[in-house]
Amino acid sequence: MADRKTPIAGKRALAYSPTPGPVIDWPESFGTRFTLFVDTEEEFDWRAQLSREARSTSAMAALPGGHARLTGMGAAPVYLIDHPVATSPRAGDALREVLAAGAAIGTQLHPWVNPPFDEPVTPFNSFTGNLPMELEAAKLDTLTDAIRSEFGICPRIYRAGRYGIGPNTAHLLARRGYRIDSSMRSRYAYTSEGGPDFFAIGNDAFWLDRAAGLAELPLSTVFTGATRAGGERLYRHLAKLPRARGLFARAGLLSRVALTPEDMPIGDCLEAVRVALGEGVRLLNLSFHSPSLMPGFTPYVRNESDLREFYCWWDAMFDLLDSRGVRAASENDLIGVLDAMA
Incomplete structure (x- = not known):
């Protein structure tokens, strides 16, 4: 384990850039499905520097009501909880x-x-993936053990905060019995701060470690617009030109759309779903942050009006998915299929 007095700093010469493994061939009986993985976390000031002291979980009081509304619309949420949530009595209730x-x-x-x-x-x-393997493992064990102790559950789905998967993460997850990672955000890169580059990651689920039965379910991101066939390469190129991405998006030529109500207009996301289904994507992975269930804790839901829009987004999204025959996939649905492929 790293010495407490030794800083862990500096950046790799090259960002971690995972490449997709073999695509998971979902059986016909699985149909076309969607998942909803919720980043279930403490509250913090999104504009401020990160702090060890930011551990409040008061927004968790809204979780039961939010869960009832989402499941009533047909979702099967999986709540990916972090250490402040796992160890808070209020959040635990x-x-x-x-x-x-x-x-x-x-x-x-x-x-x-x-x-x-x-x-x-x-x-x-x-x-997390930037840390030495021993420290990444120790943090993972602390969190996994806290969940097992508090809830009597051996967690099987993992997400690295800030999508911070690294070169050792899959090995560490497989050794601890995890079956699904969802740390990769398709078509995004976090290299400006030393994070990973997921531009090569598409929307299809794939095997991280087939022998261990460990699958990757990337967060879904879809290119839309008249030039969407240019996809990743065109979008990267536009970053080199001032305001080019915004100009292309406003002109309806190319937009990068993540399937989340947080800062993504519903019209854009509905079009992204239509495009993804047209391209044959069999599993859509949607997400949001749990503090968005209560006004004032994220930049996306600042007041009651924003909260109403948040739920309207989900109403429209689930209406479209239902009309296209796209059903929710629960944790048990997903792992049951992966088990059958083992």
């Missing part, structure tokens, strides 16, 4: 309520608030 209603929970690792604290808090170290 809310989670036990949704677990009793049939929810599933997994893990989300925010290293800056997850013991052991053997590294300084820096943007680079906020990507």
